[in-house]
Structures are given as structure tokens and as C-alpha cells.
Amino acid sequence: METEFVKNYLGTVAGFNRNVRLLLLRTIMMGLYTGIHGLIFNFYILEMGYKADFLGLLISISLLASSTMSIPAGVLCDRFDRRKLLVISSVLAMLATLPVFLLRDPSVMLLFSAAGGMFGSISAVCLTPILSDNCKRDGTVHVFSANASLGWIASVIGCALGGLLPGLMIAHLPLGGSGYQLTLIASVALLGLSCLFALLLKKGNKCAGPAPKAKAKSRFRFSLKDLRPSPTVLKFTLTSVTFGVASGMIVPYFNVYFMKVLHMDVVQIGLTSAAAGAFMLVGFIITPYATSKIGKVRSAVVTKLISAPFVVAMAFTKDFMIAAGAYVVYMFLINMAGPATTSFQMEQIKKHEQGFAIGLMSTGSCLAVSASSFVSGLLISRGNYTVPFILTCAGYVATAVLLYHYFKDVEPLPLLRPVARVAAD
The missing domain is CATH 1.20.1250.20 (MFS general substrate transporter like domains)
Known part of the structure; x- marks a missing residue:
């Protein structure tokens, strides 16, 4: 029974369509980035000379911005093409992340942390409906379980990389500076790859929000x-x-x-x-x-x-x-x-x-x-x-x-x- 279950599970996963596979690859890239960021970002901020209160402010401002944007993000997701929103918000979130790693002014860091939280919220809200749109009704559990497991595995690997890369950066790259900072900047490439996978999603009704006619009627009209x-x-x-x-x-x-x-x-x-x-x-x-x-x-x-x-x-x-x-x-x-x-x-x-x-x-x-x-x-x-x-x-x-x-x-x-x-x- 166990062998048959594993075969059926692997067969179902192997049968995921192209869009689902691209979205799962995006999840892997995001998981790797999250693992690296989650491990060393705190160390980087403290290494810069800031205290724990500023670190807490950075984290909370990002979470607050993300939470505040969740409902507007959902409205956008339902009124416009979800695939385009996913791509645009992912690119903007990536661009908002870089200044936090490159600049040292606290006001600028707080501003871009908030922007990153807002754009990240849009892409996060769009992801689940797009995954649901691109799988058969009886395969949704397999898709969401695969997405969760791959994201978790990638985050664990990302944590391991976060522990190794700062030392390697200092030892092998003649750039000087902080190993934590260099690692965080390099990890943005993972966000770039996640944007690329989102960009490669096929266009069509499976990735769209409402039907074109309905969207055309309500695109510029909003009601409570x-x-x-x-x-x-x-x-x-x-x-x-x-x-x-x-x-x-x-x-x-x-x-x-x-x-x-x-x-x-x-x-x-x-x-x-x-x-x-x-x-x-x-x-x-x-x-x-x-x-x-x-x-x-x-x-x-x-x-x-x-x-x-x-x-x-x-x-x-x-x-x-x-x-x-x-x-x-x-x-x-x-x-x-x-x-x-x-x-x-x-x-x-x-x-x-x-x-x-x-x-x-x-x-x-x-x-x-x-x-x-x-x-x-x-x-x-x-x-x-x-x-x-x-x-x-x-x-x-x-x-x-x-x-x-x-x-x-x-x-x-x-x-x-x-x-x-x-x-x-």
C-alpha cells in the first residue's frame, strides 16, 4: 500500500502542467532567499551598529505594510490579470529590497522595508489563486502540499547557505566589506530568478482574474x-x-x-x-x-x-x-x-x-x-x-x-x- 501511495503521489506531481512547475520553481527560489535572509539579516543589522530596537522596527514596519496591503492586494488580484500582477509586484519587491542591503540611512531603510512588504504582499496574495487556477480540482491538495514542502526544503537549504556564504564571500571575493552584506546582495539574484519564472508563465484564462469583458467594465470603477x-x-x-x-x-x-x-x-x-x-x-x-x-x-x-x-x-x-x-x-x-x-x-x-x-x-x-x-x-x-x-x-x-x-x-x-x-x- 505504501509503495502504491508513493508511486501515485510521484505520478501526480510529475503530471503538473508547465505553469504549476514554473510556480513551484519560483517557490524554491523564494524559499532559498527566505532561508538566507532569515538567518543573517538580523546579524547584518546588528553588525552595522544598530541596536535590537531598530531591528525590531525594521521587521515590524515590513509586516505592518504587508498586512495593511493584503486586502487592497486581494481587490487588485480579482480585478486585473493575476499573472501580470505577480510579475510586476515581484519585480518591484526585488527592487525595493536592494536599497535595504546597500544603504545605511535608517529612514531610507525603513521606507524601502515598508515598500518591500507592500509589493511582497501583492505577489503572495496572487500566488494561491494562480496555483488553484492551474490545477485540476482533484489535484489541488497535491499542488499545495508540493508547494509547501518544496518551500520548506528550500528554506532549510537557504539557512545552510546563509551560514556558509558570508565566510566564503570574505575569503574569496576581493571586495572587502561585510560578508553578511555581500551574501544578502548576492541572494537578490534568487529573487531575480523567481521573477523570471513568473514571467515565463503562459498567458491565458488559467492565469487571469475575471473574464475580459467583466474586467473591461469594472477596471476603472470601484464600489464599496x-x-x-x-x-x-x-x-x-x-x-x-x-x-x-x-x-x-x-x-x-x-x-x-x-x-x-x-x-x-x-x-x-x-x-x-x-x-x-x-x-x-x-x-x-x-x-x-x-x-x-x-x-x-x-x-x-x-x-x-x-x-x-x-x-x-x-x-x-x-x-x-x-x-x-x-x-x-x-x-x-x-x-x-x-x-x-x-x-x-x-x-x-x-x-x-x-x-x-x-x-x-x-x-x-x-x-x-x-x-x-x-x-x-x-x-x-x-x-x-x-x-x-x-x-x-x-x-x-x-x-x-x-x-x-x-x-x-x-x-x-x-x-x-x-x-x-x-x-x-
Whole structure:
């Protein structure tokens, strides 16, 4: 059975059309860049002589700009050609990134960080509908799981490159200067390649937003009705908010918890993170199999519910082996639900409002994560780790209950579909 599943999975992936393959290559380039940037950008800013408060301001201004732009980005995505928007926003995001690495004036760095966040938000919002448009209905889970797994693998490789390249830059390039800066500047080439892959996407209805006639009528007209979400979008937004609250409570502080409470050293934390990453990859691969048996929404519900006890286990144990094992299983389950949820959302949301829906869900999730991270930080600063874990567990359970309540009757159980057809006949 396992061999047949793997063959079927690989066969489905190999059958992705040209546009999907190009988008996956773009995801790989973005993952490599994200891994490099995520590892050494903080070191670069501190090396320049700035303090942690300015680093936090740079990061927060980019996130705030991205969150603020999510809903307008969704409206643009629904009203104009998504392929063109993806290309233009990706190029502008790349151009906005370079000054942050080249210039030292804090005001200029903040300005271009905000611009990069805004343009990056547009490309991020456009990506999911374009992926959905370019795959068959029964292949969406495979596409989104492949996109998630390839992005994660690329980011891990990017982290490794980020650790190696600064030293190599200084040793072998007679340019002088900071190895961190040279590495960040060189990594922009990855953004350039991602823009190239987006540019190579084939034109046509599969990559477009609304139909040409509808687009021509409304291109220059805007109404507040365009910002009126459907009941389905509101339901998904609510589940995004509850999930964001859960994630923001403890996910940003796992390393702190391991080190301060369980007294794990850096090596133990690194090994635990590596094991969790390996199981995450397995989860992405298993997701299509699970959805074929119990459906997308039930897969998302079940994995979120099962992950909750492992969050509780981390909250109350003082044994780092138990905590590490619970963390690995938790990461496996909670990330396994991602592709199934995204695929189900794209199937249920109408084509003409997918961009707006993603923008609204993204904004709700970002605001929830920001608020819960702030509250959790206050609690943790007082030594209270238990409450954030409990609230995380409650958030996951609430998300699962809402998903099941709203959508349990929308998607028939796959195992019962043949029986339903016989009855219909």
C-alpha cells in the first residue's frame, strides 16, 4: 500500500502542467532567499551598529505594510490579470529590497522595508489563486502540499547557505566589506530568478482574474460593494483569526521555552527542530492520502484536534525528551493540515473573490498573531508559560470546531461517494 501511495503521489506531481512547475520553481527560489535572509539579516543589522530596537522596527514596519496591503492586494488580484500582477509586484519587491542591503540611512531603510512588504504582499496574495487556477480540482491538495514542502526544503537549504556564504564571500571575493552584506546582495539574484519564472508563465484564462469583458467594465470603477465579503469568506476569515490567535500565543516562543524552562542547550534545540522539520515534510506528503480517505475539511479538523493534547503535554512536562517528542508530533500534525485547508478554501470561494478573500484572511490572521504574540510576551516575561500553551490549545480546538460546524456538509466523505452515486442512479 505504501509503495502504491508513493508511486501515485510521484505520478501526480510529475503530471503538473508547465505553469504549476514554473510556480513551484519560483517557490524554491523564494524559499532559498527566505532561508538566507532569515538567518543573517538580523546579524547584518546588528553588525552595522544598530541596536535590537531598530531591528525590531525594521521587521515590524515590513509586516505592518504587508498586512495593511493584503486586502487592497486581494481587490487588485480579482480585478486585473493575476499573472501580470505577480510579475510586476515581484519585480518591484526585488527592487525595493536592494536599497535595504546597500544603504545605511535608517529612514531610507525603513521606507524601502515598508515598500518591500507592500509589493511582497501583492505577489503572495496572487500566488494561491494562480496555483488553484492551474490545477485540476482533484489535484489541488497535491499542488499545495508540493508547494509547501518544496518551500520548506528550500528554506532549510537557504539557512545552510546563509551560514556558509558570508565566510566564503570574505575569503574569496576581493571586495572587502561585510560578508553578511555581500551574501544578502548576492541572494537578490534568487529573487531575480523567481521573477523570471513568473514571467515565463503562459498567458491565458488559467492565469487571469475575471473574464475580459467583466474586467473591461469594472477596471476603472470601484464600489464599496467590492469589499463586501460573502458568508463563506467571513467563515474562513473567522477560522483564520482563531488559528492566528493560537499560533501567535506560543509558536514564536518555542525556543525560549525550551531554553529557559526545560534548560535545553542549542544542540538539543537544533536537533529537535531538525526532527520536527523532517516530520513536517512527511506530513506534507501524506496530506493528499489523508484527504482522499476522509476529505479535506475533515483532515484539517482531525489534525488540529489531535495536535491539541501534544500542546498540553508541552505545557505541563518538565522532561525535555517528552517535550521534544510532543513538539515533533505537534509540528507534523499542525503543518499537515495547511495544504488541505488551503485547497478546500480555494474550492469553496468563488473565483472572482479569491484574491479579496486571501487578503482578508491574511489581514485577520496577521492581526491575530500580532495581538496574541504581544499578550503572550507579557505573560512569558512574568514567567507564565502555561497560560499561552493552554490558549494555543483552545485556539486550535476552536478552529477545528468552527471548520467542522461550517463545512461538514459541504464536502461529502470520499469513501461514501460511490454509494451516493449508486443511490442517485
